[in-house]
Amino acid sequence: MSTSSTSLDQALALLRAGELVGIPTETVYGLAADAGNPEAIAKIFAAKGRPADHPVIVHIAGAEQLPDWATDIPAAAWQLAEAFWPGPLTLILPRKASTPLAVTGGQDSVGVRAPAHPLTHELLKQFRGGLAAPSANQFGHVSPTTAQHVRDEFDTATLQLVLDGGPCEVGVESTIVSLIGAPKLLRPGGVPREAIETLLGIELEHHQSASSAKIRASGLLDSHYSPRTPLLTGPLAVLRAEAVERSDAGQKVLLLSFAGTAPQGVSAAVLPDDPEQFARDIYATLRHYDRKGFAALLLESPPQTPAWLAVNDRLRRAAHQRL
Template sequence: MTEILKIDPQKPELSLIQEAAEVIRSGGLVAFPTETVYGLGGNALDAQAVQRIFLAKGRPANDPLIVHILNKSWLDRVTTTLPPNTELLVHHFWPGPLTLIFPRNPAIPPNVTAGGNSVAVRAPSHPIAQALLAVAELPIAAPSANRFGHTSPTQASHVFADLAGRIDLILDGGECPIGLESTVLDLTKDPPVILRPGGISREEIEQLIGKVNLAAKNKSGEPEGYLISPGMLDRHYSPHSTLILIENVSGNRENAIKKIIEYLGQVQKEDQKRIGILTVDEEAFFFNAYPQIEIISLGSRENLDQIGRNLFAGMRTLEQAGVDIILTTDFGEKGLGLAIRDRLRRAASQIIPA
């Protein structure tokens, strides 16, 4: 059985944190909210606990985990070397949604890093995550708390739907405030490389340390050996419904909307499938002529933070409504738009340029 404990997201009750920390220390698994998405936490120094994470999620062994620490004073517990720019990035972005790649400390079991010699590390800013780390007094390995490949969880109900009976405890701290996973930056390369866009934008990082590169896509579409970071597989974050991304490569949103309506008419005529639309407040009216479809607005197109926060929950809502196909478009690549586009690309069964 999986226990659920409702907990105050701003002032977590110490007794509940102590209960969760004891589960972690004893080798169990606890799902808890971070500022990005819910994480599935286990003792990062315990290879058996780490293996339980992989088994609970159905995660392949070549996909590494992120190690969560309380603050920079814990870095020597997880890494042997601090590459250039570490101090600057940690001072500016920690605690927060930035994961950094370091050389692995031998104290971190190899299954955390999928057998690799580098380790992904971040210090989360969510009060519940910070309290859990402080009381457990050990690094916590924590990928997203969902079945592998499924849409990431931003609410405790999402975690329960995917992992009930597979984990020991869920700390229900409400909705995650960012709703997209952390940015992963590889500091072992020069210049550093963004392996996964996320809650800290490329522009913010470059303003601080200068040029960074984006990881090149694996042309074969298949992982070669172990991955250096989570979130690098071509298909990931996917709802059970088929997601079709109309990618707005022209920058003209009207073109993308026309493509969605064109595809909508074609699918409805040929297949009689149930359709869902992920859209924004300013564009929802374009689809009012189709009363039989499910429409979810992610917020204002002028507010990428709101769109990012609602993206995964919107996918799950349409999935739970029983739609066969979800149609949506992206929001460019500036700021958080890059992370939103990345998640939509990886969630999509088909990408159509517009």
Template sequence: MKVTLEKASELIKQGETVAIPTETVYGLAADAFNINAVKKIFEQKGRPADNPLIVHICDLNQLQDVAKDFSDDLQKLTDRFWPGPLSVVLKKRKSVPDIVTGGLDTVAVRMPDHPLTLELIKKTGPLTAPSANKSGRPSPTNPRHVIEDFGDDFPILDGGASKLGLESTVLDLSGDSITILRPGFVDSKMIQDLLKKEVKLIAESDKKSGKKSPGTRFTHYKPKASVKWLDYSVKNISDSDSYFIFHSKTIKSSNRKNVHTYQGDYSSLARDLYDHFRTADYISCSTIYIEPFTDEKIHPLIPALKDRIKRAISS
């Protein structure tokens, strides 16, 4: 159910949840300071209570309301990447309910790059907004995906299709080192070039615990179809119920059904990935085959794409 900006603001102030657009994916928004409203997010998504949420803000004054211990590095990052697909983990203020942060003393914050949602946050104050899907399912990148998971009557602030299609980079600034907890469009080289400091990548063993960042549980972003890396040595793959995604420049076309090629356009692949997952389910494909990535240095988005695909493959 599409709602106006005014109606979305009214619902959130009443303690309800609303699906909202961002440049990454659609979020399931609630008042970040309303404990009962935030509880609804967990209930509606079926999300584990120890999985922290990202707080969305519209200006740096709101950042003062939810976080503390700011640094010169944070200033450089916000000047360069906000609004945009970068979430930063900082020490939280006591005003932020523990349910938002999974009981941690840190909070992830970002400023989304979508005019409708920024205007909404001006009216409501900071919002928690994890992806507007059932927990573990592919994130929604358009209103149709939200309806698939929550039904026709769920309130949606329609801002069109998400222009990026992958969740934000999550960068931990709360400790002694600077660490990427979840890869995204803002990659480690961009951050290192800006800060002139080493940027670490979270270890796989730490990702599985998913403590400081959402979207790092081992199984996540998963369609009903089985997701597999395409093994070229395997013969006789059935075309009738398979879905194929190729990314390299060398693969241009195929006689197979349900084949999608990107010829090195990784930004478009990122934008379309979750829609492919959901489309494959809609047309009852049993398996989604994805061309493996052979070199992460080919494009800065490859680590983020690999991360999401690996979590969709995990069982």
């Protein structure tokens, strides 16, 4: 990874001028704009085709900036920030009055995190404000984990600069914890649920939808992170039978499994059996095969264990059908 100081200076100039910049984080690449500038934030929503009531996360350099965006910050927030920031954890807190409603989707809550990627951390330190930065892709599509993925999504008229920070190390989005009322896990991600529960000494409520959580947050929609090719998930035996049926009907399909094998006449690809490697690879894998002309992608469901919680959450939302 090498990004010149000229690129960083260019990024700062664009952001201060109210323009968009693609930025790397340890989770996925973000489409960044000045979080204090509603007109700049509007450009994010227009570029992504994102609904205006869907909030975006404010990225900051560190916990010392929390009071710039949130109010009534509980002790648990400071504990979590000290333990996991910079890192893949987003905290939902009461919105400070000066925080633009464009960031919060009109809600009185705001999501804030301090990303760990060294390039973006330096950008944030020099910017001295917050950056609204949802994933740098069309709304609902597979998240980007390389700079090239971002360039594939947006033309240069929309996005003049993408800072190249190499492949993302985590590969799935941040864990989101709401600290409004009882602590709630809204989205599993790069920080394990168990680590948060151990630190706080409580069991987190887990809400998998905006309606049950009674709060809108990034990544809680039932359909999200999806390739354009139909994605089907389920047990391997069921997928193998589906693959044979579709192949016999003349469809070109791909079976992605931990074994990496498929019935005769069906294309095959192997999935890593380590949950961290799987998370790092899955979006790039889906993007790669989405361009190969398959009629369907059949992906073996991972184990339903705590280590696979974030991956299973993403696949549940990404799948067009679960068998």
